[in-house]
Amino acid sequence: MAWRPEHGSMQELVGYLKDALSGHDQNAQRYATMMLGQAKSSPATANYLAYILSDGPIFQELSLSPTDNILVRSSAAINLKNTVRAHCKAFPQSNMIFIRSAVLSTLQDPVSQIRNFAGSVISEIVQKGGILAWPELLPELLALAGNDSSSVTNDAQEGAMSALAKICEDNKQSLDKDYHGQRPLTIILPKLLDITSSPSTKVRAFAVASINSFLPQLSQAAGDSLDSILARLFHLAEDPSDSVRRNVCRSFTQIVDAAPDKVLPHMGGLVDFFVLQQRNIDDPDLALEAAEFWLSIVPVLLESMVYDEEDILRLEGDADDADQEDRAEDLKPQFATSKTPRIITNGHAGMNGDFVQTSSSGQSHNDDDLSEGEIEDGDDVAAANVEDRWNLRKCSAAALDVLASSFHGAVFAVTLPYLTENLRHRDWPNREAAVLAIGAVADGCMDAVTPHLSDLVPYLLFLLEDKEPVIRLITCWALGRYSSWASHLEDPGDKKRYFEPMMEGILNKMLDRNKRVQEAAASAFANLEEKANKCLEPYCGPIVRQFVQCFAQYKDRNMFILYDCVQTLAEHVGPALKEQALIDTLMPAIIQRWTKVSDQSQEIFPLLECLSYVATALGSDFAPFAAPVFARCISIIHQSLEQYVMSINNEAFDKPNKDFLVTSLDMLSAIIQALESRQSGELVETSQPRFFDLLLFCMEDPSNDVRQSSYALLGDCAVNVFHQLHPFLPALIPVLIEQLDLDNIKGEDIDQGFSVINNACWSCGEIAMRESSGMGPHVEQLYQRLLGIISNPEVPTSVNENAVISLGRLGVDCPQTLAPHLEEFAKPFLHIIGPVEYTDEKADALLGFNRIVERNPQSMENCLADYFKTSAAYARHSNSAFRSGILESFYRNLIGYKNLIPNFELFLQQLPTRDIEKLRTSFNL
Numbered sequence: 026m027a028w029r030p031e032h033g034s035m036q037e038l039v040g041y042l043k044d045a046l047s048g049h050d051q052n053a054q055r056y057a058t059m060m061l062g063q064a065k066s067s068p069a070t071a072n073y074l075a076y077i078l079s080d081g082p083i084f085q086e087l088s089l090s091p092t093d094n095i096l097v098r099s100s101a102a103i104n105l106k107n108t109v110r111a112h113c114k115a116f117p118q119s120n121m122i123f124i125r126s127a128v129l130s131t132l133q134d135p136v137s138q139i140r141n142f143a144g145s146v147i148s149e150i151v152q153k154g155g156i157l158a159w160p161e162l163l164p165e166l167l168a169l170a171g172n173d174s175s176s177v178t179n180d181a182q183e184g185a186m187s188a189l190a191k192i193c194e195d196n197k198q199s200l201d202k203d204y205h206g207q208r209p210l211t212i213i214l215p216k217l218l219d220i221t222s223s224p225s226t227k228v229r230a231f232a233v234a235s236i237n238s239f240l241p242q243l244s245q246a247a248g249d250s251l252d253s254i255l256a257r258l259f260h261l262a263e264d265p266s267d268s269v270r271r272n273v274c275r276s277f278t279q280i281v282d283a284a285p286d287k288v289l290p291h292m293g294g295l296v297d298f299f300v301l302q303q304r305n306i307d308d309p310d311l312a313l314e315a316a317e318f319w320l321s322i323v324p325v326l327l328e329s330m331v332y333d334e335e336d337i338l339r340l341e342g343d344a345d346d347a348d349q350e351d352r353a354e355d356l357k358p359q360f361a362t363s364k365t366p367r368i369i370t371n372g373h374a375g376m377n378g379d380f381v382q383t384s385s386s387g388q389s390h391n392d393d394d395l396s397e398g399e400i401e402d403g404d405d406v407a408a409a410n411v412e413d414r415w416n417l418r419k420c421s422a423a424a425l426d427v428l429a430s431s432f433h434g435a436v437f438a439v440t441l442p443y444l445t446e447n448l449r450h451r452d453w454p455n456r457e458a459a460v461l462a463i464g465a466v467a468d469g470c471m472d473a474v475t476p477h478l479s480d481l482v483p484y485l486l487f488l489l490e491d492k493e494p495v496i497r498l499i500t501c502w503a504l505g506r507y508s509s510w511a512s513h514l515e516d517p518g519d520k521k522r523y524f525e526p527m528m529e530g531i532l533n534k535m536l537d538r539n540k541r542v543q544e545a546a547a548s549a550f551a552n553l554e555e556k557a558n559k560c561l562e563p564y565c566g567p568i569v570r571q572f573v574q575c576f577a578q579y580k581d582r583n584m585f586i587l588y589d590c591v592q593t594l595a596e597h598v599g600p601a602l603k604e605q606a607l608i609d610t611l612m613p614a615i616i617q618r619w620t621k622v623s624d625q626s627q628e629i630f631p632l633l634e635c636l637s638y639v640a641t642a643l644g645s646d647f648a649p650f651a652a653p654v655f656a657r658c659i660s661i662i663h664q665s666l667e668q669y670v671m672s673i674n675n676e677a678f679d680k681p682n683k684d685f686l687v688t689s690l691d692m693l694s695a696i697i698q699a700l701e702s703r704q705s706g707e708l709v710e711t712s713q714p715r716f717f718d719l720l721l722f723c724m725e726d727p728s729n730d731v732r733q734s735s736y737a738l739l740g741d742c743a744v745n746v747f748h749q750l751h752p753f754l755p756a757l758i759p760v761l762i763e764q765l766d767l768d769n770i771k772g773e774d775i776d777q778g779f780s781v782i783n784n785a786c787w788s789c790g791e792i793a794m795r796e797s798s799g800m801g802p803h804v805e806q807l808y809q810r811l812l813g814i815i816s817n818p819e820v821p822t823s824v825n826e827n828a829v830i831s832l833g834r835l836g837v838d839c840p841q842t843l844a845p846h847l848e849e850f851a852k853p854f855l856h857i858i859g860p861v862e863y864t865d866e867k868a869d870a871l872l873g874f875n876r877i878v879e880r881n882p883q884s885m886e887n888c889l890a891d892y893f894k895t896s897a898a899y900a901r902h903s904n905s906a907f908r909s910g911i912l913e914s915f916y917r918n919l920i921g922y923k924n925l926i927p928n929f930e931l932f933l934q935q936l937p938t939r940d941i942e943k944l945r946t947s948f949n950l
Contacts, residue, residue: 028120043100046059071105072120075105095136099138099839101802105128128147137180144191145160148696151192156202169182189217194238194776201245218232237272262298271310274302329421332418332458347492351581418458432469436466437470444459478523489534501548511528525950540582560597565594565604566603576615576617591611595641629661630688649706654692657715662723691737691738724736729780747795758803765810765814766810779821786814790831790834793837815853829857833854872914889932893940896948
């Protein structure tokens with residue numbers, strides 16, 4: 026006979042259940058909790074609780090409100106779960122049969138909260154009684170979740186799958202046990218994979234979550250099904266549901282931990298998938314789950330950073346080869362590095378633009394590129410040299426660098442145990458990989474690493490003397506990555522303890538007996554120079570002396586990175602190199618190498634770049650060395666132009682490498698800027714062939730790089746040797762005007778094309794300030810070109826800024842020609858020049874604009890308020906060293922407008938209060 030509850034007992038129990046979860050009467054709540062505790066051990070109580078949970082007929086007769094119904098049934102579920110946990114093994118079988126039947130039926134309840142409670146009770150029963158005690162459960166749940174009968178309600182499917190997910194999570198080990206030759210998991214997993222195709226979002230999500238329970242340990246059954254699991258996960262990666270994809274993210278993360286070899290072939294697609302999920306702004310939990318993937322792959326990356334056995338055999342015991350000459354195949358082609366466009370809006374009016382800081386090999390030595398201090402060779406050479414190949418090890422280190430930059434301290438927390446285990450490993454490949462990891466996380470994890478650097482840096486300095494060259498090499502690179510930290514230590518004692526030994530250690534390794542270590546040390550030192558900047562000034566003596574020894578000992582390949590070290594030092598300490606003892610030490614070594622390198626050698630590119638930095642640093646002190654360098658650059662330019670003409674006229678001749686022109690033009694710019702105008706003028710006047718004839722040819726060269734350097738040189742000549750430039754302006758200016766035509770820019774070279782126009786705009790402004798009214802015949806054409814630039818929305822900001830400044834400078838001495846056009850260009854002029862830093866060039870442009878306005882004040886109607894704002898802004902910066910007369914020119918125009926505008930006070934009120942106050946105090950308005 027089926028068990029039935031007694032109405033009175035049920036009503037009493039319902040009262041206790043309700044009071045136990047109600048906070049309205051604490052005394053009633055305590056009493057109810059006590060009574061329920063006393064009744065827990067009774068099997069009959071468990072039956073009552075199961076009956077109430079399942080919403081049995083007699084319970085329904087109590088006619089509770091919907092809210093109380095859910096409250097009481099939830100309380101029954103909680104108490105039933107606790108009762109099962111404590112006493113189920115003592116319950117008679119008949120009671121367990123009733124309880125199982127009741128809670129199983131509850132999985133179909135329309136209230137999801139109740140279904141979830143039922144699933145928790147079912148999982149507890151399985152956990153306490155074991156799988157075999159309820160053998161029909163799993164097949165029944167799988168049938169319900171999978172809708173095998175095609176008639177299961179959606180609520181029942183979700184309830185069954187939710188229960189399965191809890192069972193899988195709570196009973197992982199028991200589900201993978203062998204029961205009479207069979208493991209439940211081998212039956213469950215295929216069925217779960219099928220269920221992931223359910224039309225129900227919740228069922229799919231629960232199914233993936235259930236599979237995830239078995240992935241971390243990856244038992245035999247899960248391992249055997251892993252290919253099928255992966256195939257299904259890749260399909261589910263495109264599921265429209267965030268909750269499903271959230272569980273898919275967790276799946277992949279766990280598989281990476283448990284079986285990385287299975288996912289490595291698919292890493293490209295996985296990266297794309299996780300990047301997409303992490304950008305999900307609508308579901309932060311999904312984005313967080315995706316972010317966990319990146320941390321999970323850190324151990325995989327660390328393991329992949331160890332050299333493989335084949336590479337170890339090639340690298341182990343690498344010989345001391347510093348005295349061996351380089352083979353021809355060791356020398357890769359060299360490329361000149363273009364100067365940045367001349368920029369007159371950045372506050373650096375002296376140089377009017379800076380060099381791009383790159384290595385002499387044409388590669389940046391920025392510590393973000395993870396180059397490990399090596400020059401990356403082409404494929405033909407790379408195949409022969411382990412260190413020059415882009416391989417899994419380097420790719421893994423680069424990936425670790427990226428992850429560290431994104432997740433910071435969390436990446437270091439995962440990396441630290443690996444470092445602890447491997448930094449002092451007896452096998453050098455493990456030590457090397459650990460040092461590589463230290464360097465890889467430097468940028469992104471600096472805050473987390475810093476507390477450990479007091480121990481790490483001395484140990485890295487110790488590793489500089491490791492017997493294995495590859496360890497010394499990677500240690501140089503890693504120390505370079507921390508040079509910013511060391512160079513910016515504020516405590517003098519700390520600087521002496523860490524920075525000076527780091528600098529000395531890397532410097533010493535520049536003369537290592539192994540050429541690859543020399544190269545890595547030189548690259549690391551160039552990085553240190555860049556980070557330390559002027560902090561190196563007190564150490565210029567020993568640094569220069571070490572460089573000179575390197576000049577004496579280095580073979581051809583490492584000479585390129587040595588040039589980089591010299592030019593980076595010159596860039597960052599500048600005038601500190603002007604000490605005569607340093608000049609007497611450094612320059613003979615450079616000149617000796619200069620005389621050895623032929624005009625046809627590609628080594629001339631980095632050598633000229635190096636010399637240009639040195640010339641800029643030494644200024645007029647470079648004069649004793651200038652004449653032969655200047656003459657040689659003229660000769661190289663002449664030879665290159667002749668070869669180009671011959672190649673055009675005769676296809677049998679090869680076209681010359683344009684880098685000969687670029688580096689020579691840049692060197693001429695550096696000399697002309699460095700020397701006094703009288704000295705530069707003499708070099709220009711005496712050059713053969715004539716200097717400006719060659720420059721004119723270069724200004725019309727088809728190469729953007731050549732033209733960019735040509736117009737930079739033209740502007741430098743206007744600033745420094747205008748007397749020598751002036752006679753050639755009738756020939757040069759028409760070419761300059763033509764260059765300002767935006768139609769000359771080809772789509773594939775758009776960035777470089779804008780750089781050329783940028784330099785042309787700058788040189789135009791410099792010429793205008795010196796040619797004065799002599800620019801009159803050209804102003805109209807120049808105006809049309811400059812207007813085309815500032816009116817084009819696709820033109821970069823820096824080019825627009827240089828264009829409006831050139832336009833304004835034309836107005837200083839030719840305002841009458843530009844005044845009729847004022848209405849056309851005034852608004853874009855004011856809009857573009859506003860954010861530009863206050864320099865002498867901007868002051869020139871504003872003076873010219875004021876003179877144009879003075880001749881056509883009525884044309885400012887559409888932007889008069891902007892003009893007043895510009896006037897106020899200038900007044901706020903008038904204490905700076907600007908050209909005289911500018912405030913007066915503003916004053917004249919503003920007073921003129923005050924007299925022209927009928928209701929001037931009303932006009933002023935449209936301006937910001939700050940501007941009004943400044944206008945009143947500075948211009949008496």
